[in-house]
Structures are given as structure tokens and as C-alpha cells.
Amino acid sequence: MYEKIIKEKGLSLTKKRVDILRTLDINKKPLMIDDIKKKVKTKMDTSTIYRSLKVLVDSGLVYQTDFREGVSYFEFHGENGHHHHIICTTCKKRESIDICMDKAFPSLEKKTGYKITNHIFEIFGLCKTCLK
Amino acid sequence: MYEKIIKEKGLSLTKKRVDILRTLDINKKPLMIDDIKKKVKTKMDTSTIYRSLKVLVDSGLVYQTDFREGVSYFEFHGENGHHHHIICTTCKKRESIDICMDKAFPSLEKKTGYKITNHIFEIFGLCKTCLK
């Protein structure tokens, strides 16, 4: 299954990549490098995790996000699972939101000549509690 | 001028913050920490630049973005200057784009109870040249 997904993106199929993708999919929430390193089945070097994720992110399979906590987070968004977040800059709490700009992408591709593969969209602010 | 902008956001007014903000404004393009360190008038420690920028970014004065080059970039968007980018994941070339989601923010604030201060929106893909 993950094998198929990776192949379809034209990436080389490696056990580590499958392992990482499965780990992200099973956990259903943003994981940081250290989480992934602990949860993955195969023992793998940290630099391998970084490099594998870079490939998966560039291809659009994995969503990378920066919650401004000093570490990056990664998620696998399966069918219809694509979403973004709103994050409190004070308490770091975050929630999923369901607005996105996808609809504008086809015309943007036409205008720029780019083939769009991925995007980041995150909103920062103060949550109800921290506003007080 | 920069003094006023900083004060209006309710931040403490320091010479370093003014210096950083002026530097970003004058240069009119995304700068990385090292650029800022070199261009700034006052000698200041790298950690001070990081920390000052964090405050400026959280307040919404400065736009922080990750072009996936291994370093962060910072921009000051003055009046009507707010914009985002489309970035080629292969050659790292980037262009400004003029689409944004701001219009959705008021209703999102109402729905979530957050006071939105800043956001990230960046699009990645393959440029015309790298597609070949």
C-alpha cells in the first residue's frame, strides 16, 4: 500500500521511506523527528529521517509544518485528510482548520508555469485563554 | 517611524529592534539571519537577532518564511506590501504571488476565538525550467 503510494510519485522505493510513511499514517497527528525515530520499526540514523522526509515532503506526500516550537512537525494526509492549523503563539496550543487555497492552484499553475506539488499554510495568533 | 510601529504593537522599544526592522524595510527582500547580522548598524549577538525577530514575527510586524534552503528568511511588509511566494523545490528559485487568505480571517477569528496576528503561506513546486 505505502509501496504503491511511493512508486506512484516516481520516488525510489526503500524500506526506510515505507517505514516513515507508515509511522506518520498510523499516528494521525503531527510528529517531530524524535517521535518518528522512536516509533519507526527499523533502526535508522537521524540524518536519514531528515533526508527521507525531505523527499516525501517535496513530492507532496508528507505535510511539513513549523509550529514555531523550535522543531519541525510532519504529517501524512491521506484521502480527504488535508488540513492546516491555527496556533497560539503564547501557549503553543493548536487546532486543525478546514480552510485552504487549493482552488486557486490550477489558475496559479497556468499563470506561473509551475507544477505545484505542496504548500504550507499556518495561522498564528492568541487563543481565547491567552488573550486575557 | 519604526519606533512608532513597534510601540503600537505594544512591544518594548529597543534600539536593536528598531535597527532590525529598519534593515528589513530598507532591503525590500527576504533576508536570512546572517544577512541581517551583516547589514545591521549596531553590533549584536546572533541570539539577540533570533530573539528580536521572534517577537517581531509573533506580533505580525515581520513575515518569517521557510524556503526549504536550510535557513529561515525574514521580510518586513509595509503598507500593502503583504505577499507570499511560489518556490521551486529543485532550483530554489522563488517568485512573489498575490493571492492570500486574509478575507477568511475575520470569520475564522469568530469561529475559533483566536485573535489572528500572523500567518504563513508558501507554495512549492517545480518551475518551468526544472520540469523538463
Place this chain on the structure above:
DNA sequence: TTCATTTTTGCAAAAATTTGCAAAAAAATA
């Protein structure tokens, strides 16, 4: 102003992320 309180800064150290290079694994070709 002056003094007390809070926030910022510099420095050194820690943590996160990237990179070069040789060995291992995967893909392409025969």
C-alpha cells in the same frame, strides 16, 4: 528624575538540522 520591577541582551552551551563522503541498497540494462 530616581528607584524598583520587568524585559532584553550577550555569552556560552545545548539542541536541531544539514552536509560530505564512502559503503549499501535500489533501479536500470543487458
Place this chain on the structure above:
DNA sequence: TATTTTTTTGCAAATTTTTGCAAAAATGAA
């Protein structure tokens, strides 16, 4: 399948970013 070529991985080292703590600067109240 065997062989060659290309890509990925592990390891060590480099670079970028974050953090704790004491001193310096900014803020707020007399």
C-alpha cells in the same frame, strides 16, 4: 538473473537555531 549505474544510507562533522543565566537596558510608579 547478473552486471552496471544511480540513488540512498550511516557516520562524523559543520551549520543553524534555541536556551539558561547574569548583566544591561527599558518600563512604570513615585
